Amino acid sequence: MVLRDLAPDLFRFGRFMLEPQRRRLCVDGVPVALSSRAFDILLLLVENRDRVVTKDEIFARVWPGTIVEENNLAVQISALRRVLGDPKLIATIPGRGYRFVGLVEDAGGPVVEEAPVPLAPPRGEPPPSVAPPMSRRRIAWIAGLAACALVLAGLGVRTGVFETHVAPRLSIAVLPFRNLSPDPKQDYLADAISDDLTTDLSHIPSSVVIARESADVYKGRAVPAPDIGRALNVRYLLEGSLTVEAGTFHINAQLIDAPTGTHLWADAFDVTRDKFGAVQAQIVRHIASALDFTLVQVEAARSVSKRPDNQDAVDFFLQARSILDKGNSKSNLVAAQRLLEKAIALAPNFSDAQAELGLVLIKKIGGTDDPDEWNDHAAATLAIQKSIALTPRNPISVITNGMLSSIDNHCDQAISSFRMVLSLDPNSVLARSGLAWCALRLGNLLESIDQYKEVLKLNPSGADNAPRLNFIGMSYLMDGKPKDALNWFARAGAGISNSGVPPVPLSWQDWRNIYLIAATELVGDKAGAAKIYAAYDKVQPHRTVWRLAVYDTKELSILDGCHAYLRALHDAGMPDYANESQDFGIEPTTGEHDAGDFDPTPLDIPGAQRVTTETLRSLLAATPPPPILDVGTGSATIPSAVLVWPRGEWGDQNRMLAEALSRSGATFDRNIIVMGDGPFGWTSYNAALHLVALGYRHVLWYRGGEEAWVSSGGMSDDRRPM
Secondary structure: OOEEEEOOOOEEEOOEEEEOOOOEEEEOOEEEOOOHHHHHHHHHHHHOOOOOEEHHHHHHHHOOOOOOOHHHHHHHHHHHHHHHOOHHHEEEEOOOEEEEOOOOEEOOOEEEOOOOOOOOOOOOOOOOOOOOOOOHHHOOHHHOOOOOOOEEOOOOEEOOOOOOOOOOOOEEEEOOOEEOOOOHHHHHHHHHHHHHHHHHHHOOOOOEEOOHHHHHHHOOOOOOHHHHHHHHOOOEEEEEEEEEEOOEEEEEEEEEEOOOOEEEEEEEEEEOHHHHHHHHHHHHHHHHHHOOOOOOOOOOOOOHHHOOOOHHHHHHHHHHHHHHHOOOOHHHHHHHHHHHHHHHHHOOOOHHHHHHHHHHHHHHHHHOOOOOHHHHHHHHHHHHHHHHHHOOOOHHHHHHHHHHHHHOOOHHHHHHHHHHHHHHOOOOHHHHHHHHHHHHHOOOHHHHHHHHHHHHHHOOOOOOHHHHHHHHHHHHHHOOOHHHHHHHHHHHHHHOOOOOOOOOOOOHHHHHHHHHHHHHHHOOOHHHHHHHHHHHHHHOOOOOHHHHHOOOOHHHHOOHHHHHHHHHHHHHOOOOOOOOOOOOOOOOOOOOOOOOOOOEOOOOOOOOEEEOHHHHHHHHOOOOOOOEEEOOOOOOEOOOOEEOOOOOOOOOHHHHHHHHHHHHOOOOOOOEEEEOOOOEOOHHHHHHHHHHHHOOOOEEEEOOHHHHHHHOOOOOEOOOOO
16 A cells, blocks of 8 residues: 555545545545635635635735736636535634634545545544644635734743744745945945845745744854744755855855754855846745745835836835834834935835835825924825835735825725735735734624734744734734733733833823723723722823724724723723813823823913813804814714814825815904814814914814713714824
8 A cells, every 4th residue: 555645634525525635526436526715715714714814815825926806716616615514614704704614623634545535534433543743724824813922022931822833835035235345334234134035035926935024032042953944834944154255245045944954955045136026036946946935926015126227225225224124113114214215316206215215205195203204204204105016016016105194094905905015925925914804894803803913924933923912902902802912911911121111191091001901890890900909000190981983993882892891981980071171180281292191281271262162062053163173083073064184194294284274264353262182182272272373363272172072971973084
């Protein structure tokens, strides 16, 4: 009896046997006619039967590198249901994807050529002495793994997020190439090789390529290959070095089998700087040959081969990218921005530099105290538009365009961009993170969880992993699973310093504390929740349930889990609404004040008059009522009010205020009411002062804002963009 290879796994459900290695589906031992794409979809669903498989995952697995219409997927699903004879085996989850709901048994083992594969060992006999290899649902990352080894290698801390598994067969990490030149300033060139090889290898179908950020943990460290392989959960390591001599670059590369430390392939290349791209392509081909990969022609996903002839421009670009590899601090972003602007000045059609500049500006807007965010947004938009025009299918360009759409609250457009990126580069951490964030904002909680878990697998040592863990916990909380949420919040908080310094308001650490209060209350630990809230209220006072609720999107706010989370905050002791007339002892100022969302405001305002809700109702009863400018979030805007700068609109605030004044019909001789979110946050105070400075003589400041209006039962509109 001759054995073929060990099958990755055999799945049995009812009368059917699914054989991945032979790529066939049998019913009662007889093969069933099934198209290649239908087989791939069925295998993906069966491998991931413990969760919903999103359409994005199916497109990336079954139609890699191709943009297809959704009706193609619907046709294949219909064909599968006909073959299986029971449409209920593949459940459609509206707005999310599909799930295989049949009872499946793993029946892995040796495949016998001359005899049918037994569905199970004879009763009473032990299982085969050779254990079957790991299921392919733990091999193909595109299938959307929900489990992996999450090891913060840089900190040497195991988080316990996932159990350790056998590394996927096509998994690889590109370790930082070493700069062996005497000049340390050449480090950025070694970084460039590592970056580009990571991107190139990501295009190998069904590969799992660890993000550069996690691989960089091992820069300059002598760690045995098996230890690195276990930490990153990969089977192969690529390492190398760079030496620069007299304008010639000597590049050495070695492919290592991580579990054993065996060198599978090694080679050396001597090239000039402008031939970097060609050498990287050769290295990828060698790796493919050594591992028996089947490479496909990938469209111009990157523009390495199309980089400009101006080598100074390329150098500026590579230096900027090397700086960004070291983190997204404000100083790094500013330095990278300057280098990219120099590169673009020398080569205006340098698409990668344009896209990278757009990405840097977006990071400045979202992650730092950016005093010029409006101009940075405009500059990012222009750079991204130029990049897309030059290389419409360059992943760097497309993903940056998606991120811009995301911060503009156009998640539908962003999702389209991120999905396109995954069709070109299935290992893109940024695309997965973008999809996860948009799914969360749209209320697609399970999809968000799945995408974030994929990111943690691809980038186990990412600097942004703690916020991602927190978002997973938030998703479970909003999905009505507070016990699961608590586990993730604990993991997210494992790396938080116990310095005693309160977290920055509305940072992910601040939100984690808020969610922790609610989750503790919802699991029944009322005393614990009250204690956590009491401690929290001492360092972060002035929070109210309503004020926190306005940060949820409209899609999240309708979920039962969201309602339960807000009720839990109330039950733990947090007040529902602020007192619009409370005096916090804050002295009035004659100049605009730059304060946070929850900083209390003065009771009075120079040059204007504060009005209460009762007074406002009387004013609105007049004919005609006075114009109202709402500079809040728009969560509860009085129907007749003009919303000045809704989230998702970008521009100079004073210009937008002037445009809103024009729309409101305000005049210098007439009452005009200014309101914001509530008595916490100085936005409406500053706007009222600005109108006084412009010469408006009858400015009425409604300090209570949207919060007081809602608490009094006033009619309002939710004008949030999403």
